[in-house]
Amino acid sequence: MLKKILALAVMLYATLSFAAVDVNKATAAELDGIKGIGPGISTKIIDERKKGNFKDWNDFVERVKGVGDGNAAKFSAEGMTVNGSGFKGAAAAPAPAAAPAAKEEKKDPKAEAKMKADEAKKAKAEEKAKKAEEAKAKKDAAKQAKEDAKKAKAAAPAAAPAAAAAPAASAPKAAASSTKK
Numbered sequence: 001m002l003k004k005i006l007a008l009a010v011m012l013y014a015t016l017s018f019a020a021v022d023v024n025k026a027t028a029a030e031l032d033g034i035k036g037i038g039p040g041i042s043t044k045i046i047d048e049r050k051k052g053n054f055k056d057w058n059d060f061v062e063r064v065k066g067v068g069d070g071n072a073a074k075f076s077a078e079g080m081t082v083n084g085s086g087f088k089g090a091a092a093a094p095a096p097a098a099a100p101a102a103k104e105e106k107k108d109p110k111a112e113a114k115m116k117a118d119e120a121k122k123a124k125a126e127e128k129a130k131k132a133e134e135a136k137a138k139k140d141a142a143k144q145a146k147e148d149a150k151k152a153k154a155a156a157p158a159a160a161p162a163a164a165a166a167p168a169a170s171a172p173k174a175a176a177s178s179t180k181k
Helices: 002-017 028-032 039-051 057-063 069-077 094-180
Strands: none
Touching: 002 094, 028 039, 057 069
């Protein structure tokens, strides 16, 4: 759950930090703000845009010299769009996916370490609870054994007077029988 929240926070931050800059509407300063675009490329973009708006990314790549599919993918990953759409060329898929993955990997070790620490705490708590339960069971068993021993002791003296009374009762009979002879 923590990983999902963390990933969502990273994606929201990335979305906010990459404000979309449409190449057909952007000023030179906005174009220069995109990583990888300097004053030279922004001037080329504005000069080509004066001839007409860019229709799509292919039109942009063909008309602006010095920009290929690789650069177009990087510019798109940094937030540049052509008519509101991102670059969908062959190099575009790895570039945008790699940027969030790299950020996520940097945060994963901390999240994993915290998750492992939480799991260790849970395991220790479970082990402690198990030991406490075993100790309670041993204590209850010892208490039960003491009670059983007391009952056995109490039953033994009660049986002993009865056994002692039986020989005493037979003694007068024995005495009486010896007198008859």
